Amino acid sequence: MIGAELIAETLRQLGVEHVFGIVGIPVVEIADACIEKGIRFIPFRNEQQASLAASIYGYLTNKPGVLLTVGGPGIVNALAGVYNANSNKWPLMVMAGSTKICLQGKGGFQELDQVSLMKPWAKSSFRAVLSSQIPQFLERAYWTSIADVPGTTYIDLPDDLIKQECYEDIRVMKFDFSLLSTITPELTRIKRTSELLKDARFPLLIIGKGAANASETLRQFVGTHQIAFLPTPMGKGIIPDASDRNVSSARSLVLKHADVVLVAGARLNWILHFGEPPKFNKDVKIVQIDTDAGELARNVSTLELGILGDVGRTMSSVSDQLNGHQFPALPKIVVELIEKREQALRQQEEIVNDDLMPSHTQALAAIRKHIPADANIVAEGARTMDLSRQSLYLCEPRQRLDAGTNGTMGIGLAYAVTAKLTEENKPLIVIQGDSAFGFSAMEIETLVRERLPCLIIVLNNSGIYNGVENPREYIPYTKKPLPSTALTFGVRYERISCSLGGTGYFVQKCKELDDVLKKGMEDMLSGKIVLINVLVKPHAKL
Structure with missing residues (x-):
């Protein structure tokens, strides 16, 4: 087999079903080999669109998106999707063709030091120079993209390596993706969270898109404890919008009045006003659940408590500690504002x-x-x-x-x-x-x-x-x-x-x-x- 076929076979064994991209010299053979192996290759009209499509794949499937582009301007165009994947913490593996090894530094076709270009953007960035490195580097990049905090990994594939004869025996490892992302929270922090919620006058649950895998647990939590919740834009639907505990229509009011806020799968960034006054209550106690310790550290001056843990496991543990406790009905002022906003929307319609x-x-x-x-x-x-x-x-x-x-x-x-x-x-x-x-x-x-x-x-x-x-x-x-x-x-x-x-x-x-x-x-x-x-x-x- 040639290098392109070795790449495609490694991807197949990793369980890759879709590859997004746009072909040209020297990656045409890779795309064709993927198609021969039963992997669906989806060609786009430009690399920006291909990279954005690949970036959302990880969010929708819990598997890394895979992107294939040409080198030089192709990989530069693909940075839009790389940035998008990283900022949203979605797993993405990028492969790009590059100048022949023997022509490196001579001004070869679309030559660019792509490994250096990608290093600030990628969790790992490697250039394969031996065919024996292809399965090893692809396997490592694939799993690294989803391990710990998901993000982008990069593999550089020289023209001559793609086309040369290879004799490697390919055996890649398969294991449960959930092992890479499930973190059990500390019991002392769970108990402290339940105490804060029980003592709250008006507790609020904020749900972000990072909690999508915990939908069933969150629905049970809201149903059992009757807590008010506020979804972020892509957090909508994790709990149905039709729930009577959804306070989206009174967002500004509830953020000002909530005295304890539990943030699940969302970041305290511009979307949530950084968790700071005047949008938030100046005396609010915020508890944030995240699998990224860096995210909790970034908000250390804002948080009452940070919990490093999987959202589903954490919310289930908090529910156990609450032991059936139900929170008070929504304040009358909130209910009235929701009704007023809904009526105003109908009038506008x-x-x-x-x-x-x-x-x-x-x-x-x-x-x-x-x-x-x-x-x-x-x-x-x-x-x-x-x-x-x-x-x-x-x-x-x-x-x-x-x-x-x-x-x-x-x-x-x-x-x-x-x-x-x-x-x-x-x-x-x-x-x-x-x-x-x-x-x-x-x-x-x-x-x-x-x-x-x-x-x-x-x-x-x-x-x-x-x-x-x-x-x-x-x-x-x-x-x-x-x-x-x-x-x-x-x-x-x-x-x-x-x-x-x-x-x-x-x-x-x-x-x-x-x-x-x-x-x-x-x-x-x-x-x-x-x-x-x-x-x-x-x-x-x-």
Whole structure:
């Protein structure tokens, strides 16, 4: 066998089922060898999208995502997904082709010191120079990416090594992934946590996406102890949004009034205002559960208590210590505010004149009516992402994917590919703003080619955050330049879908929403890739 086949066989024995990437010299042979071995290779239109798709794979499957790129500009383009994986603590193994060993330092094709480039970004970064190192390095990189704190690992594969004859006997180790991530918490800290909660006037549980594997335990905890909970954007669905203990609609109020906050699978970063006043109660006692000791150390000045442990095991132990204790009913002021916010949302959703262009909120209400309750959702775009979080109700963990910890725009169709690959039998709805759609529009062709049906809904307000109120006052109708946030008014994005092998619909008025959404759902469920381009009010805030 040649080096490419050795790489593919090692990946197969490691249990790799999917490889994301884009081929070119010298990695074509690797991709083809993977296909021959029964590994599905998913070619994208650029490395940024491939890397983002690979980065979310670890979150959705609890297995490392695997990315294959060319060297030089290819690996540089892939840094977007590397950064995304690291910032979200998801496992990712990156393989890239590189200059022949004999030409190193001579200015070979796309030559770059990729091992040095990746070292600041990777948990390990190696260059194989002998064929005997290939299985060893791949195995080590694969397991290292998910061990301890998940992140990126990198393997550099020289051109001549990929193509040379190899005679290695491959035997890689297989073992239970859970052994790498399950940490049993200290009993003294569990007891202290239960004491703090019992003594609290208004305890609050904050749930982040890092608690997705502990969904069943958290549902039992909330059901047994009746504690109020607040999910982060990608933590939605770990406990169903419909729970009467969900206080998302009164977020600011509960953060100000909670005197003990238990943080499970979330970070005290910008999303949670760093756990600091004025957003949090100045006297709050925060207990954080995390498998990353570094994360707890970063918050040492904020925390009352840090627990190094698996979220599921920790919450189960805390529940045992609470011994059936139930927390008081939600304060009246919180209940009233939730009801007021829900009523305000319904008023914003109401359509008074169906001949007018819909607002974001009106369009999202129509979407909610037509999509299945268990549909997976990818949400992207500033206003679109934020408002969809309020309008669409989730009931399962990992049901909603969005820009994540670092607000990464461009994830939309990359995440869609991975979401559909990993849950083929679930309907997939992608809701994007028009600016966000522009980052990944060509990946519609990837969805079509890979036969991954989904419904893409572009809420098109002709801008980033917002367009302009009177488009005809600006270029191209006059010489007045558009503001930096504005895009061309009324772009027909659905025609892109049609040209790439999908289908498309255009909506300009409220009265068109129901019929088009119904037709779009039918088309998607019949196996098509569908794009509905909904023109929404360019300057509306809701």
